[in-house]
Amino acid sequence: MRKSLALIVLAIFALFFQEALFPLVLPRSFVPNILLLLVLYLGFFESNEFGVIGAFLLGIFLDLSGGLVIGPWAGSFVVTFCALSLIADRVFSESPIAVSVVGLCGAALANVTFLFLTVEGLPYVRSMLSQVMSQAVVAMFLLPLLIPWLRWVMKGQRDYTDYA
Amino acid sequence: MIAPAATRKTKVSVLSLLFFALSLFLTAYSNRNPQVAKVGAKFVLAVLAPLESGISQFSRGVDSVFDRYFLLVAVEDENERLRQEVNELSAENSELWELRSENLRLSKLLDLKKESALDGVVAQVIGWGASGWVNSLVIDRGTESGIREGSAVIQKQGIVGQVVSTTRGSSKVLLITDPASGVDALLRETRARGVVLGDGGGGAVMDYVLAEERVEKGQIVVTGGTDGVYPKGLVIGTVEEIQSRQGEMFQRLAISPQVDMNRIETVLVVTRISQTEDEEEN
Structure with missing residues (x-):
């Protein structure tokens, strides 16, 4: 119950930050997709049914904010969550570098999957690839900073050693 | 016997597969029934718009103070009384400067309304x-x-996009730089027709221009007026690059939009296209 509630509140604040606050201070391609970072967190530390449903619903929420089509982000988040949860126990999650690499690859996978589900043909590869890269780099830097805080919010764990 | 970790992984994978299939179904369904996505979008818009409006007003205030107050404070080295006076005048100046710049933007939009016989509503951008x-x-x-x-x-310079979802007090606008956007377009000089689509990276392309049409860099692209959204003759942008291949029926033109989508603060939303005298006569 606590986790579900925390996830709902985090999702609302994440979308608010993404839509209204960060675009005021950051170039558009470097505005972080915080909902995606939440999915990467779920893949790492909630590799269970809660995580799958959470990732799906976060995607639906992001799709709804776009107002065009429901489903692409949901599908992309589920794929990313699944890929990460399958390797989560083999990644040394205490290492910020390992988490950074996972952030980079996870964000790239999510964005490419989203494009795969939405773009017909590939006429705009150049501009889209640069967008994928910038999003992946942003996730690489932000994920190690966000994970300890998210663990505290979601589970009440203050540092990595609390994690069992 | 299967290890618990393996069971968990299998369970997660199967569940993920099911939810991925559900996502594909939803994508296909909402593509065919856009109303479904719009109903949900209205809800999200209604929740977030008040917060965004608040932060937008706050940021304008901060910008104003930062731009016109702190910068001036840095140059003063006079006595306390003069400093106080300068600060007060700066704050006042800052407010007037903001009002002047807003006035300028609104005047441009009013001019546009008069010139183009468009009825519209002026709106402020509160989120992206x-x-x-x-x-x-x-x-x-x-x-x-x-x-x-x-x-x-x-805007005065050209078209920005179209409204895709509305609530009582806010609306979502799909920019012409989005790949899902499509605008019927013409090259102003040659009247060659095409469709302008967003390239997803802040620019646009004009597609389906017949290969035999003569196109040059710098030509102006305007709205064609047959898509039922944009009035005819509004500027979209200029041709930046021509991509044509031998044997292909169409050529594709890279377009630089006339409006800088990253710097939009105020827009005019067209609510009605008034008939001009000429049209009324016809």
Whole structure:
């Protein structure tokens, strides 16, 4: 119950930050997709049914904010969550570098999957690839900073050693 | 016997597969029934718009103070009384400067309304698309100001996009730089027709221009007026690059939009296209 509630509140604040606050201070391609970072967190530390449903619903929420089509982000988040949860126990999650690499690859996978589900043909590869890269780099830097805080919010764990 | 970790992984994988299939179904379904996505979008817009409006006003205030107050404070080295006076005048000046710049923007939009016989509502931008892939804006006017889905959104320089979702007091605008956007377009000089689509990276392309049409860099692209959204003759942008291949029926033109989508603060939402005298005569 606590986790579900925390996830709902985090999702609302994440979308608010993404839509209204960060675009005021950051170039558009470097505005972080915080909902995606939440999915990467779920893949790492909630590799269970809660995580799958959470990732799906976060995607639906992001799709709804776009107002065009429901489903692409949901599908992309589920794929990313699944890929990460399958390797989560083999990644040394205490290492910020390992988490950074996972952030980079996870964000790239999510964005490419989203494009795969939405773009017909590939006429705009150049501009889209640069967008994928910038999003992946942003996730690489932000994920190690966000994970300890998210663990505290979601589970009440203050540092990595609390994690069992 | 299967290890618990393996069971968990299998369970997660199967569940993920099911939810991925559900996502594909939803994508296909909402593509064919856009109303489904719009109903949900209205809900999200209604929740977030008040917060965004608040932060937008706050940021304008901060910008104003930062730009016109702190910079001036840095240069003063006079006595306390003069400093106080300068600060007060600076704050006042800052307010006037903001008002002047807003006045200028609004005047341009009013001119546009008069020149083009368009009825519209002036709106402020209060938010941007969340995912980076959907190029959209949130504005502070909605159905109670006469805005409806499909309304064209323009500026003095050119077109911005169209309204895709509205609530009572806010609307979501899909920019012409989004790949899901399509605008019927003409090259102003040669009248060659095509469709302008967003390239997803802040620019646009004009597609389906017949290969035999003569196109040059720098030519102006305007709206064609047959898509039912944008009035005819509004500027979209200029041709930046021509991509044509031998043997292909169409050529594709890279377009630089006339409006800088990253610097939009105020827009005009077209609510009605008034008939001009000529049209009335016809």
